[in-house]
Amino acid sequence: MLPSTMPSQQPARGADRPLLTYCDDATGERTDLTAVELGGWAARTAGLLRDDCGLVAGDRAAVLLPPHWQTAAVLLGAWSLGVTVSYRSWAVAGLPSARPGEDEPYDALFVSTARLGSWLESVPEARHRFAHGLGPGAATLDEVPDGYRDYVAAAGYHPGDVPAPQAVRYTDAASPDGTTYRQWGTIAHAIAERMELRPGDRVLVDTGAHVEPVTWLLAPLAAGASILLCANLDRETLDRRRAAEGVTHVL
Template sequence: MPGATIADVLALVTRMPGRPRLTWYSADGERVELSGAVLENWVNKTTNLLVEELDAGPGTRVLLDLPGHWRTVVWALATWRCGACVVLGGGEADVVVTSRPAAHAGTSAPVVAVALPALARRVDDLPPGALDAASSVSTYGDALGWVPGTEPARPAWIADGELVTHADLVLHAASRAAAPDARRVLREAVDATVALDALAVLATDASLVLADPDLAARLRTDAEARDRLVGPERVDADLLGADATGPS
């Protein structure tokens, strides 16, 4: 999708609003499925929070200190939707979004604490001054409010010394995580770069099944368990890979 924006991608995945677009499996048995409509709803709410609460927009650097997780995908899409920049690793940040708020005590940037479990309604041991995403995101509107226009030349992604602009974001994601001709892609959620993996899949009108690293490691060595996931989820591009003792 040359020249595609995040708004274009979200419009694409909601053409069939009930179709699964993002499915999450964890090693402890948690399964979360987001249809196109539900994914858009999460992104809209999170974007509204970023804009209305944190004044995010073009030029805002949002540090995502999150593991590979479905919530990481939502926060990245929301950051991009308001024209801001996802930052991984260290470096200067205007907003910190983290599942480890205590690790950012004393930072001058606003801290948003994210509880990872799907049913979490609050963040335990919330540090003073930190924003609780679990309780805050739900208070924002399902429909997207006013957002600043995306500026194509502004940074959208900074990680490991690599800078990608909004103009090049979708093509960059596709170049590193393409799954040609697939409708349902299975990948390991290795780390926060899962945001690019998800963007690459969604931009091709496909859907993504994510396995957390512990589950992915188990599936590589347990062919029966892998089949029990791949079959019912109708995966047609299994990109987990294999180890020496696992399935080929």
Template sequence: MPPTTVADLLVLLAREPGRPRLTWYGDGGERVELSGAVLGNWVSKTTNLLVEEFDAGPGTRVALDLPGHWRTVVWALAVWRAGACVAAPGAAGADVVVTDSPADASGADQVVAVALPALARRFPDDLPPGAIDAASAVMTYGDAIGWTQPVDPASPALEGGAPRSHADLLSGPAPTAQRVLAAARPRTETAAFLLDVLAVLAGDGSVVLTSPETTAALASDAPRRDRLVASERITAEG
């Protein structure tokens, strides 16, 4: 049976803990591979941060002001696992703003600064007063999800171009398990980007994401693209 909740999805991903589930090709040759176990671990720690720092739960709106990126997927899964709602970048009245540009969110009451490079141990710039540095904070939380409020199926899970409640977040038909090559979308298309990734994972598949720079490079270099498709065992394109 396909998963019907994000909690179910995380259980599914853990059944093959060593299998790649989310692979990122970023700028400058960066490659990050998250197995089912590693992705689940990131989500658990991030969920605990959201719950313990911000009391995240049904009705909490978390604005993800992030580009299409593997970290964006982790944060979205954590928001949903906590039963909260992913709001669009710049959404008015968001309870928490998660962003790679915290200086632009200085008017928000609760800000989490996300450094995008995989090896970042701290946010590289000065943070607004009270902002949390995700690079250092997330790793201090437990590997297993602690107490969370019960998820309300009727509560909002996703705002944006395709709003969803928690009940219908995973309601679409699950595709056949595939290894999908997908170009990361800009932050203005966060909702559609997240739903695309979620659908692949719910179908017991895995995603290879390419940054805009990498996507452009692959488009102009067919041999390089062919090598990536072969080495990553791509079976479909998003």
């Protein structure tokens, strides 16, 4: 992860305020996470990858998930260990190899059960596979697909205390195209500056329009802003939501 943007280091608008909120206007679902709570789920993910799966810096994870609070936890947890992450939102089918021509299985895979069937032929091989139901709150799966573990249940066994910093080098690759942690940090800060984000801002993100984590996750965190992720965004209620939530920017 980008050390300067870890959620536990830049709590937006007070420690008791949500740092990341996920809501779905189609279902009425809402999950609010403070900086400590999001950092706790990132720590659980890191513990899962390190202690259960034996992953270390330089290992590879594939993440096939939409913008969601669980996706944020997985990405932050994996990056905090120095794991190289291949990310694809569920809006895009398939996932490339970490490097051209590389056929080795990924070390870990995180995928949504909602798209697992349609992606069956393109889901990459992985030594450890985790399924996400992405249900309300931290609900576990009623039925776990064969060959997978329930992410929420598996991560929940690990402590939510933020672990000691790992020996992650800024020059290590954070993504399979070779982009380093330092470069992603620079990009995130540049996007935040372009959007004129400031500490304490609250950014509403239409998840149907913005799927890249550098925009919906890293840039707001780099600026010290909080995030309101909205799936199936109801534009007709946008003005009321902006006022009620204290939204300063809409993406």
